Amino acid sequence: MESQANENRVWKITGRTRHRGGALPENWRDLLASRLGQRPRRIGMLAELALYGALDCLDDAKEITMPEDVVLRVCSLQGAAAAIAQVLEQNQTELPMPFSFLQSQTSQLLPALAAALKWQGDAGIVVARDRVALALLAARQAGPNGMLLGWVEELPRRSDWLRLAQCAAQPDNFTAAKSFDEMTSNDIGYWRLSKAGIEIAPVEN
Amino acid sequence: MRAVYFQGRGLVSSLGVNLSEALKSLAVGGKEPKRVNLPGGTDWPFYTIENSESDWRKRAQQLICAVAEEAGVTATLAKRPDIPLFIASSSLDIGAIEAESGALGDSYDFAQDVAVWLKWKGPVYIVSSACTSSLQALLTAEKLVSSGAVDDAVVLGIELPNRFSISGFASMQLMTPGKPKPLGAGRDGIALGEAVAALHLSNRSARWRMCGGSNIVDGRDPTGAVPESVARMCQQALAASGLNPSDIGLIKLQAAGSPANDVNELAGMAAAFETMPPLISLKFSIGHTLGASGAAEIALLTACLEAKVWPKTDYAHDAEIRYELAAEMPVAPRYILADILGFGGGHSAVILEDTASQLKGSQ
Numbered sequence: 388m389e390s391q392a393n394e395n396r397v398w399k400i401t402g403r404t405r406h407r408g409g410a411l412p413e414n415w416r417d418l419l420a421s422r423l424g425q426r427p428r429r430i431g432m433l434a435e436l437a438l439y440g441a442l443d444c445l446d447d448a449k450e451i452t453m454p455e456d457v458v459l460r461v462c463s464l465q466g467a468a469a470a471i472a473q474v475l476e477q478n479q480t481e482l483p484m485p486f487s488f489l490q491s492q493t494s495q496l497l498p499a500l501a502a503a504l505k506w507q508g509d510a511g512i513v514v515a516r517d518r519v520a521l522a523l524l525a526a527r528q529a530g531p532n533g534m535l536l537g538w539v540e541e542l543p544r545r546s547d548w549l550r551l552a553q554c555a556a557q558p559d560n561f562t563a564a565k566s567f568d569e570m571t572s573n574d575i576g577y578w579r580l581s582k583a584g585i586e587i588a589p590v591e592n
Numbered sequence: 593m594r595a596v597y598f599q600g601r602g603l604v605s606s607l608g609v610n611l612s613e614a615l616k617s618l619a620v621g622g623k624e625p626k627r628v629n630l631p632g633g634t635d636w637p638f639y640t641i642e643n644s645e646s647d648w649r650k651r652a653q654q655l656i657c658a659v660a661e662e663a664g665v666t667a668t669l670a671k672r673p674d675i676p677l678f679i680a681s682s683s684l685d686i687g688a689i690e691a692e693s694g695a696l697g698d699s700y701d702f703a704q705d706v707a708v709w710l711k712w713k714g715p716v717y718i719v720s721s722a723c724t725s726s727l728q729a730l731l732t733a734e735k736l737v738s739s740g741a742v743d744d745a746v747v748l749g750i751e752l753p754n755r756f757s758i759s760g761f762a763s764m765q766l767m768t769p770g771k772p773k774p775l776g777a778g779r780d781g782i783a784l785g786e787a788v789a790a791l792h793l794s795n796r797s798a799r800w801r802m803c804g805g806s807n808i809v810d811g812r813d814p815t816g817a818v819p820e821s822v823a824r825m826c827q828q829a830l831a832a833s834g835l836n837p838s839d840i841g842l843i844k845l846q847a848a849g850s851p852a853n854d855v856n857e858l859a860g861m862a863a864a865f866e867t868m869p870p871l872i873s874l875k876f877s878i879g880h881t882l883g884a885s886g887a888a889e890i891a892l893l894t895a896c897l898e899a900k901v902w903p904k905t906d907y908a909h910d911a912e913i914r915y916e917l918a919a920e921m922p923v924a925p926r927y928i929l930a931d932i933l934g935f936g937g938g939h940s941a942v943i944l945e946d947t948a949s950q951l952k953g954s955q
Binding site: 393459463464465466468471472474475478479480481482483484485488489491492493494495497498499500501502503506507508509510511512513514515516517520521524527528 | 630631632634682686689690696698699700703715716717718719720721722724728732735736739741755756759760761762763764765806807808809810811812813814815821824935936937938
């Protein structure tokens with residue numbers, strides 16, 4: 388049976404991290420502090436990276452916060468690796484420092500994001516190596532206001548984000564996406580969910 | 593949208609190696625947590641699965657394969673090899689990394705181990721959103737099945753022993769030195785436990801139907817529940833299920849025995865339910881099994897309701913909390929709300945229907 392929810396729904400890529408696929412700016416932490424109005428306190432490297440990328444992406448989408456029903460999904464294969472290693476080390480001789488333990492929890496980036504955006508909604512950490520499959524999974528769950536998707540790693544530092552929202556436009560030149568890089572390239576403006584997966588269409592000129 | 597049912601379930605916990613053993617144990621009062629010693633000279637309660645295998649990964653394989661077998665997943669895989677699997681866990685294989693003094697890999701390595709152990713051919717996802725992981729995984733799996741994208745999906749909640757979680761929660765002064773007392777007078781913290789639980793969802797009719805649910809992350813308190821978000825979680829879960837508050841005949845709480853969080857949870861529930869349904873918490877029986885807790889507690893609760901075994905507590909309730917855990921099993925509740933709250937500002941709930949209940953509209 389193939390009566391899939393969201394099938395044929397068209398999503399417009401309304402925002403993306405501007406460094407996507409490349410290295411973060413050297414001064415990304417200064418830029419984040421400037422964007423937040425203060426340096427984030429004790430949230431850990433992974434959460435700071437997530438904040439930097441998500442806010443950059445939403446700035447690109449010209450959104451200060453998000454509608455309540457946006458689906459927020461983050462993938463991090465390594466998680467908060469530095470903090471995890473620190474807690475493992477501390478555990479050899481004593482209880483870890485409380486903030487070290489908090490920062491070792493990858494999911495702590497979710498409340499950090501929610502607080503920075505003054506938003507409460509459906510957010511989660513979902514991990515797989517197949518990035519197309521993760522995007523497809525999120526697209527099957529997203530409502531009309533769409534999704535914010537992030538891939539965040541500490542080493543090498545990356546924080547790639549996409550903001551997609553449902554749109555009424557129906558470009559007539561959809562083709563099957565061959566790879567995640569193709570799906571997220573700057574030339575692509577639209578995704579559509581099909582029985583076979585995600586189809587893509589170029590940005591309108 | 594199609595109806596979604598629990599086609600199978602399995603649980604290994606401190607109560608026993610399967611649900612049948614767990615029910616026998618509960619019927620005679622349950623089991624006491626063991627003690628875990630940590631460097632620095634402290635020791636803490638921990639609800640431990642009895643299993644003599646000393647190798648962490650071999651033990652994990654035994655437990656996970658046993659639970660998949662109990663849930664009927666192994667048999668289903670022979671007919672439907674492309675089922676998606678959602679592994680829900682907070683700590684993944686950190687216990688093995690501690691035991692082996694091994695290097696940190698990436699978090700998906702554990703998913704690949706599990707896939708090999710279960711001979712899994714379909715897609716495998718990890719959901720690692722702290723305590724709410726299992727319920728988030730259930731909501732995702734339910735969406736896939738109800739939309740017709742797949743006919744079956746399996747959620748595997750896995751939380752296995754490690755010092756990392758115990759010492760972390762101890763460092764944050766969230767642990768009880770004794771036994772947890774959900775909604776209890778003098779409650780002084782949570783006790784962790786280990787569990788592996790499987791819930792097999794499908795579009796084929798079965799006794800328990802998953803009606804819907806909700807998931808809200810609220811950044812205002814990164815380590816606990818916010819009453820306003822608890823209320824909204826309930827309201828969204830009811831709306832997603834097409835139900836009213838008065839339809840709910842039983843609430844399985846998060847209630848882990850935390851002095852503040854239990855109060856916040858009940859404050860939120862009181863805002864959502866004009867008349868509070870009967871309440872149950874399973875943390876007294878199996879501890880807080882973190883990322884596995886949503887699946888573990890649903891597997892145990894549905895088995896308890898079928899077998900008419902009601903977990904008992906042995907402590908006085910807190911008079912300052914207006915509500916108590918139900919001393920007796922409610923009569924055939926048709927709709928049950930099960931929630932998990934926790935670390936990461938997570939507030940998740942699902943609503944289940946017991947299709948065998950004949951009390952429609954009379955609760």
